[in-house]
Amino acid sequence: MPPPPPPPPPPPLVDDLVEEVLLRFPPDDPAALVRAALVCKRWRRLVSGPGFRRRFSEFHRTPPMLGMFCNRELIRVSHFLPTTAFRPHHAERVPIALDARHGRVLLRGEDWALVVWDPITDEEWKVPFPPKCTGVPYWTAAVLCSADGTGGCDHLDCHRRPFIC
Incomplete structure (x- = not known):
């Protein structure tokens, strides 16, 4: 007599259940x-879906501090000092970091150019240097989400939204 056929495989988990498990991954370990x-x-x-990042941010509310930039003015570079296992691409030696908000870092590049960098996606955007600041000996800058307080951005997922410097 031949052996009985193997039992059928269990049905796959429904997407909602898998997403609920993935939402509970620790936010300080994006890897x-x-x-x-x-x-x-x-x-x-599921992970790359349009609503997952927003739900992940809403579930954990306070984003973790993945690290910080330490400026070394004499050699005009910043070093990324991680506080978690996260290591952004090309963060070993970046130009001087001026500001970091909403998941973006504002860098002072070569020839005083401004660069907005998303360390998660490694995207960069060059920003024209404001003409009014040319010749000003001391200045600083910040990068902000361009949505106003009533524009509907709650800053949980404004990585792809426009920014201002």
Whole structure:
């Protein structure tokens, strides 16, 4: 008599249940979400879906401090000092960091150019230096989300939104 056929595989977990598990990943270890997205195409779709980042931010509310930039003025570079396992690309030696808010870092590049950098996606945007500041010996700058207080941005997920410096 032949052996009985193997039992059928269990049905896959429903997307809502998998997403609820992924939402509970620790926010101070973004690499864990990347590893989860590599499990299968379905999980990658869930993690990279349009609503997941917002739900993840709402669930954890206070974003973790992934690290800080330490400026070394004499050699005109900043060093990223991590406080978690997160290591942004190209953060070993970046130009002088002027400000960091809403997941973006404002850098003073070569020839006093301003660069807005997203260390998570490694995207950069060059910002023209304000002509009124040319020749001013001491200045600083900040990067802000351009949505006003009533514009609907709660700053939980404003990475892709326009910014102002």
